[in-house]
Amino acid sequence: MVAPLRRWGCRQPLLLFILLGKLWGTGAGQIRYSVLEELDKGSFVGNIAKDLGLQPRELTERGVRIVSRGKTQLFSLNPGSGSLITAGRIDREELCAQSAPCLVSFNILVENKMKIYGVEVEIIDINDNSPRFRDEELKVKINENAPVGMRLVLPFARDPDVDVNSLQNYQLSSNIHFSLDVKSGNDKQKYPELVLDRPLDREKEAVHDLLLTAVDGGDPIFSGTTHIRVLVLDANDNAPLFTRPEYRVSVPEDIPVGTRLLTLTATDPDEGLNGKLTYSFRNEEDKISETFELDSSLGQISTLQSLDYEESRFYLIEVEAQDGGALLASATVLVTVQDVNDNAPEVILTSLTSSVSEDCLPGTVIALLSVHDSDSGENGEIACSIPRNLPFELEKSVDNYYHLLTTKALDREETSDYNITVTAIDRGTPPLSTETHISLKVEDINDNPPAFSHISYSTYIPENNSRGVSIFSVSAHDPDSGENARVTYSLREDTLQGAPLSSYVSINSDTGVLYALRSFDYEQFRDLQLWVTASDSGNPPLSSNVSLSLFVLDQNDNVPEILYPAPPTDGSTGVELAPRSAEPGYLVTKVVAVDRDSGQNAWLSYHLLKASEPGLFAVGVHTGEVRTARALQDRDALKQSLVVAVQDHGQPPLSATVTLTVAVANSIPDVLADLESIKTSSDPDDSGLTLYLVVSLAAVSCVFLAFVIVLLVLRLRRWHTSRLLQASGGVLPNPPVSHFVGVDGVRAFLQTYSHEVSLTTDSGKSHIIFPQPNYADTLISAESCEKSEPLLIPDQINANKEEPGVFQVSFFFSPPTGDDWSICFLNHFSVTFKFC
Numbered sequence: 001m002v003a004p005l006r007r008w009g010c011r012q013p014l015l016l017f018i019l020l021g022k023l024w025g026t027g028a029g030q031i032r033y034s035v036l037e038e039l040d041k042g043s044f045v046g047n048i049a050k051d052l053g054l055q056p057r058e059l060t061e062r063g064v065r066i067v068s069r070g071k072t073q074l075f076s077l078n079p080g081s082g083s084l085i086t087a088g089r090i091d092r093e094e095l096c097a098q099s100a101p102c103l104v105s106f107n108i109l110v111e112n113k114m115k116i117y118g119v120e121v122e123i124i125d126i127n128d129n130s131p132r133f134r135d136e137e138l139k140v141k142i143n144e145n146a147p148v149g150m151r152l153v154l155p156f157a158r159d160p161d162v163d164v165n166s167l168q169n170y171q172l173s174s175n176i177h178f179s180l181d182v183k184s185g186n187d188k189q190k191y192p193e194l195v196l197d198r199p200l201d202r203e204k205e206a207v208h209d210l211l212l213t214a215v216d217g218g219d220p221i222f223s224g225t226t227h228i229r230v231l232v233l234d235a236n237d238n239a240p241l242f243t244r245p246e247y248r249v250s251v252p253e254d255i256p257v258g259t260r261l262l263t264l265t266a267t268d269p270d271e272g273l274n275g276k277l278t279y280s281f282r283n284e285e286d287k288i289s290e291t292f293e294l295d296s297s298l299g300q301i302s303t304l305q306s307l308d309y310e311e312s313r314f315y316l317i318e319v320e321a322q323d324g325g326a327l328l329a330s331a332t333v334l335v336t337v338q339d340v341n342d343n344a345p346e347v348i349l350t351s352l353t354s355s356v357s358e359d360c361l362p363g364t365v366i367a368l369l370s371v372h373d374s375d376s377g378e379n380g381e382i383a384c385s386i387p388r389n390l391p392f393e394l395e396k397s398v399d400n401y402y403h404l405l406t407t408k409a410l411d412r413e414e415t416s417d418y419n420i421t422v423t424a425i426d427r428g429t430p431p432l433s434t435e436t437h438i439s440l441k442v443e444d445i446n447d448n449p450p451a452f453s454h455i456s457y458s459t460y461i462p463e464n465n466s467r468g469v470s471i472f473s474v475s476a477h478d479p480d481s482g483e484n485a486r487v488t489y490s491l492r493e494d495t496l497q498g499a500p501l502s503s504y505v506s507i508n509s510d511t512g513v514l515y516a517l518r519s520f521d522y523e524q525f526r527d528l529q530l531w532v533t534a535s536d537s538g539n540p541p542l543s544s545n546v547s548l549s550l551f552v553l554d555q556n557d558n559v560p561e562i563l564y565p566a567p568p569t570d571g572s573t574g575v576e577l578a579p580r581s582a583e584p585g586y587l588v589t590k591v592v593a594v595d596r597d598s599g600q601n602a603w604l605s606y607h608l609l610k611a612s613e614p615g616l617f618a619v620g621v622h623t624g625e626v627r628t629a630r631a632l633q634d635r636d637a638l639k640q641s642l643v644v645a646v647q648d649h650g651q652p653p654l655s656a657t658v659t660l661t662v663a664v665a666n667s668i669p670d671v672l673a674d675l676e677s678i679k680t681s682s683d684p685d686d687s688g689l690t691l692y693l694v695v696s697l698a699a700v701s702c703v704f705l706a707f708v709i710v711l712l713v714l715r716l717r718r719w720h721t722s723r724l725l726q727a728s729g730g731v732l733p734n735p736p737v738s739h740f741v742g743v744d745g746v747r748a749f750l751q752t753y754s755h756e757v758s759l760t761t762d763s764g765k766s767h768i769i770f771p772q773p774n775y776a777d778t779l780i781s782a783e784s785c786e787k788s789e790p791l792l793i794p795d796q797i798n799a800n801k802e803e804p805g806v807f808q809v810s811f812f813f814s815p816p817t818g819d820d821w822s823i824c825f826l827n828h829f830s831v832t833f834k835f836c
Contacts, residue, residue: 031108033084034122037092042085045075045121048108049082052117056082063111074104075121084119092123093160100125100162127165127218131157133226140194141231141326144202151181152194157214157224165218173211178230180212194228202232233273239327240268240277250336253309261292264299266321266329273324282318282330292317292335301333309339310374341379341428346372347436350401355441358412366392367404367438371424379428386422394422404438412442413479446484446538450476457532458549463522464557471505471514471550476534484538487512492531492545497524505530505550514548522554523596556601556650562658564592578640579666580632588617588662591624593646601650609657610643617662619644626660636664 033046049056052064059079066077076087096102102123107116133155140152159167170192172180177200181193192212208230215223242264249262268275279299281288292315293304301317317333351368373380384394384402391410395403404420418440425433452474459472478485489512494501505528507514512534528550535543576589595602606624611617613636618629626642640662647655 030118030120032120032122034124035086035090036124036126037090038126038128039086039090041088042078045084045086047082048077048084048119052108052110054082056080062113063109065109065111066106067109067116068106075106090123092125093129095123098160098162098166125162125165127161127216127220127222129160129165130222131159131167131214131216131224133157133212133214133224135226137227137229139229139231141233141324142196142200143235143326144200144232145235146196146200146326148196148199150196152196152230154192154194154212154228155226156189156191157226159214159216159222159224161216161218165216167214168217169215171213171215173213175208175210177208178210194230200232206232208232233325235325238268238270238274238323240266240321240323240329242266242321242329242331244331246332246334248334248336250338251307252338252340253307254340254342255303255307257303257305260300260302261335262301262333264301264319264321264331264333266299266331268321268323268327270323270325274327276324277321278323279319279321282320288315288317291315294319301335307337309337309376310343313337339376339379341375341426341430341432343374343379344432344434345382345424345426346374347384347422347424347434348372349436349438352438354439355443356406356410357443357445358410358447359445360406360410362406362408364406365403366406366420366440368397369402369404369422369436371400371402373426375426375428379426381427382424383427384422384424386420390418390420392418392420410442412444412481413448416442416444416481418442444481444484446480446536446540446542448479448484449542449544450478450487450534450536451544452476452532452534452546454546456547456549458551460551460553461516461520462553463520463555465516465519467517467519469516471516472548473514474512474532474534474546474548476512476544476546478536480536480538484536486537487534488537490533490535492533494529494531496528501528501530504528507532520552522552522598523558525552527551554598554601556597556648556652556654558596558601559654560593560595560604560646560648560656562591562593562646562656564590565658565660575661575663576626577666578628578632578662578664580634580636580664581666582628582632584628584630586628588626588628589660590626591619591644591646591658591660593624593656595648597648597650601648603649605647605649607645607647608642609645610641612639612641613637616640617642626662632664638664640664 031046031048031051035043035045048064049059054062054064056079058064059077059082064077066073066075073087074090075084077083078085092102095104102125104121104123106119108119109116135155138155140154142150142152157167157170159165167190170180170182170190172178172192172194177196177198179195179197181195183191183193185191194210210228210230211225212228213223213225215221243266247262247264251259251261264279266277266279268277277299279294279296281294291303291305291307293302294300295302299319299321301319314337315333315335317335318330319333320328320330322328348370349367350370353366356364356366369384371382371384373382382400384396386392386394386404391406391408393405393407395405397403404422418438420438420440422436422438423433424436425431453476457472457474461469461471474489476487476489478487488509489507490509491501491505491507496504502517504516504518504520505514506517512532514530514532530548530550531545532548533543533545535541578586578588582588591606593604593606595604604624605621606619607621608617608619615629616632616636617626617640619626619642624644624646626644642660642662643657644660645655645657647653
């Protein structure tokens with residue numbers, strides 16, 4: 001009967017599978033399916049791609065996979081169809097036993113979205129198990145004089161299926177002496193009993209063979225059978241009798257497994273088989289049979305597993321003794337379990353404050369907690385404590401409740417967090433304890449002003465600093481927290497040289513960085529005193545002050561100032577005399593200069609920059625003294641021009657120059673006499689002079705024309721090169737403009753020193769006006785050439801204009817060096833020639 005039903009169930013028609021494997025729906029991110037057990041590997045469970053809103057091909061692209069935690073993988077994904085399939089046969093009874101419903105949960109991970117979907121699959125029971133009896137054959141003995149209505153307890157069957165597929169009823173084969181009565185226990189298990197309907201007669205029928213069938217309610221219906229052989233015994237007129245109707249035993253819960261608890265004793269005055277007793281548990285319960293073992297021959301009860309006082313404090317066991325004649329006697333065994341200290345106390349936080357203000361008063365309640373111990377007696381008596389070095393105490397309240405209180409004022413800056421360990425220990429032997437940790441944060445109040453790391457600060461800044469440059473940074477620390485520790489900085493109002501201090505220096509209120517609002521001048525002031533205030537943001541705010549000394553460092557920003565020779569005020573200057581009889585080392589004059597800077601920036605040195613007669617004079621590097629370097633000779637020119645540079649030792653160095661005119665003569669009359677002789681010797685033949693002037697003029701014109709042609713060629717070449725660069729997209733830097741122009745191998749520096757000399761003769765008297773020294777700190781530019789005066793004084797030029805035969809040629813002669821003359825075409829001065 002079983003085989004045909006099983007074969008029908010294994011065919012599993014497609015229609016039934018679709019109806020039972022429907023999707024129950026998705027809600028709140030949970031996908032639910034149902035599937036029958038015992039399906040073949042690869043059976044369809046649900047269209048997971050559709051429920052995830054994806055195409056089947058997207059399962060692989062998006063990295064969709066099943067995520068489970070340490071369980072055997074029951075399901076898998078079919079990337080081709082996008083469906084959830086079984087990974088193998090699923091046995092509901094093995095997976096969930098008799099629990100209903102049987103749910104398997106796992107997660108679906110969409111990896112590219114990092115999103116998890118919960119999936120729950122219900123394994124639906126099918127009727128794949130038939131009811132089964134423990135024994136295929138059972139022998140039951142009954143006395144032939146047993147009264148009608150006597151009941152014999154029959155073994156019950158078990159079916160691992162659930163609900164309707166489980167055991168539903170029992171059936172007994174037809175006979176005239178016995179009937180079947182089925183009772184339901186508290187556990188909903190059905191227990192069969194054999195009821196004697198008619199008196200037995202062993203002489204007529206000593207054995208009765210019955211077939212007990214257990215059937216379930218599945219579709220198809222499965223059943224299981226056991227053969228019951230009823231043996232009719234000879235009359236047994238004495239029933240067994242226990243020595244006591246009730247046995248009591250008390251054992252500790254920690255006794256080892258297998259310990260013998262007690263031995264039951266029953267007697268039967270009958271002889272032979274009728275007097276042989278067999279002991280067994282009556283109305284056997286799973287809990288009793290799993291915990292205790294009864295020796296059927298000796299009546300000894302021992303433990304099969306550990307006892308637990310907290311799970312069950314006593315066990316009531318019904319034991320029966322049956323003799324060979326099927327007469328029974330019963331007794332009650334009460335096993336009392338004694339408690340041992342095997343449970344640690346439990347601490348429960350009923351109410352907890354996670355933070356408390358540091359200005360809270362002593363006695364403030366921090367937490368309310370309760371303690372519990374599952375043990376009894378002294379094993380369940382608990383004492384609570386906390387470390388003594390903390391500003392807290394435990395105060396016992398009603399029952400097993402305790403208050404955690406503060407005992408003194410708290411200081412957040414000293415301790416901002418407390419980790420309070422509550423220890424609960426029982427009075428058992430040995431005692432057991434439990435620790436519970438309570439974290440308490442102390443909230444801050446504004447009770448600390450900001451504090452600077454130094455009592456005063458000093459810093460330096462070079463003069464001529466850029467506006468907005470950072471000078472210094474101050475920092476103050478506030479041990480408070482939050483807004484109470486947020487520090488802002490400000491400067492105390494003050495004035496400096498009549499101006500508010502805030503116009504010189506500012507401070508960033510958040511970072512404490514000071515910035516210069518002006519460019520400082522060391523020569524104006526060398527230091528200033530500031531007061532910085534640090535305030536917190538508490539309520540009310542607290543503040544502190546610190547002094548800051550700012551020292552200005554000197555920079556080399558002042559050019560040396562020449563005091564002697566003094567700058568001219570009337571358009572003329574004096575002449576230094578050097579007698580022709582002067583020996584080497586003769587002191588001609590001394591250049592005196594000062595520098596407004598300080599230190600190395602004001603340390604001056606003197607150098608001879610240029611001389612009309614090189615090697616004739618020398619300048620003391622540190623003294624500025626101008627001395628003769630060799631003895632004067634007759635061939636030395638009357639007028640000697642010296643350019644002396646005064647340079648400081650700053651970085652970079654700055655310098656100033658002065659031009660000295662030295663007349664080589666013993667006295668001023670000697671100077672005038674020498675000039676007269678020069679004038680007299682300079683009157684050659686008029687025709688020769690005219691020829692020389694014409695030749696000179698022609699030469700100068702040719703040179704000028706050649707210069708213009710060369711200049712035009714260079715300009716055309718540069719224009720052509722720029723056009724080529726524009727066409728090719730390249731960029732080349734412009735070549736630097738030459739600082740000098742060369743003519744016939746003689747070069748004239750465009751920025752040169754110019755000297756002006758006017759020589760006039762009037763009424764037989766000669767007048768000489770020596771040039772003024774140039775006090776520029778750099779070489780003069782080409783503009784100075786444009787401003788040069790003509791060699792002859794204006795009055796004489798005007799006089800020459802009225803005379804016939806006078807023509808004027810304008811060109812520029814640079815100061816001669818030796819016997820060479822250089823021509824500057826960019827600037828000019830006038831030389832007038834007169835022909836008589």
